[in-house]
Amino acid sequence: MATEGTVLGPFHTHDAPVADCGYVLHEDPDAPKLFVLCSVRDLDGKPVPDVVCDVWEGDAHGFYDVQNPDRDHPDGRAVLRSDQDGVFYFTAVVPVPYPIPMDGPVGAMLNLLNRHPNRPGHIHFMLEKKGYDTLITALYPRGDPYETSDPVFGVKESLIVDFETVDEALSQKYNVPVGTKLLNYDFVLMSDKEARELRGERSKKALQKLGLDLDIVDGLPVPAVD
Ligand SMILES: [Fe+2]
Structure with a gap:
């Protein structure tokens, strides 16, 4: 199973240093x-x-x-x-x-x-x-x-x-x-493909619960027609 996501939060920035593995994140030498x-x-x-x-x-x-x-x-x-x-x-x-x-x-x-x-x-x-x-x-x-x-x-x-x-x-x-x-x-x-398929599957199930039998195409619901 893929790792679950959670909130981004307000503290991400775009100026973090690009660093090699092993980098020490904080300058505080006394921090645990x-x-x-x-x-x-x-x-x-x-x-x-x-x-x-x-x-x-x-x-x-x-x-x-x-x-x-x-x-x-x-x-x-x-x-x-x-x-x-x-x-x-x-x-x-x-x-x-x-x-x-x-x-x-x-x-x-x-x-x-x-x-x-x-x-x-x-x-x-x-x-x-x-x-x-x-x-x-x-x-x-x-x-x-x-x-x-x-x-x-x-x-x-x-x-x-x-x-x-x-x-x-x-x-x-x-x-x-x-x-x-x-x-x-x-x-x-x-992968992008796996994520798209899973979102489609889950969206379809959620719509079915509402009594709507719709297909999901490119992430959007469309009427299922034969
Ligand atoms: Fe945080």
Whole structure:
């Protein structure tokens, strides 16, 4: 099954540095580190090389670089590329929860609904390659206090991850200290064709539930005629 997508969120930018795998996402040397080791595969389990992997996250205090009024360069973000084995990796900080801004209409709405503004900690990913359906998603560490009450409803069970620890072998291979927290995840991309077929199938089913027997052609419903 392909990896589920989730919200893009407002903090993606287009000025992240293009970097090699192994890049350290944050400049804060004191932040608790998380080694993120991922692979990208297709629906048949084959590695997908040359995927552009755009990653971004807040800092160890829950703030994105764009929330800093003095920001003069990107921090906490990078654009990497999967290798011949479909693998990409980088060092992040352990994600922490953060409140979404409450000074606008969204804040007023959350107050009226008696909901808190705190998003559970997460790291964002956007994976793109020509011929594949672009995946915009995020990974959420299990056990976050806001895991079940995310104000933007971005958490999905398949995107909740358990951290492991970097062992001796990984430490040697990736030059990361033994004992560093480890996030290991395998993303699965659909081809454009597979995604189009699945959307068509699901749209048709949804229309059938409404009593409409329509075909889906190029993503649009058309009357089924013999
Ligand atoms: Fe976010």
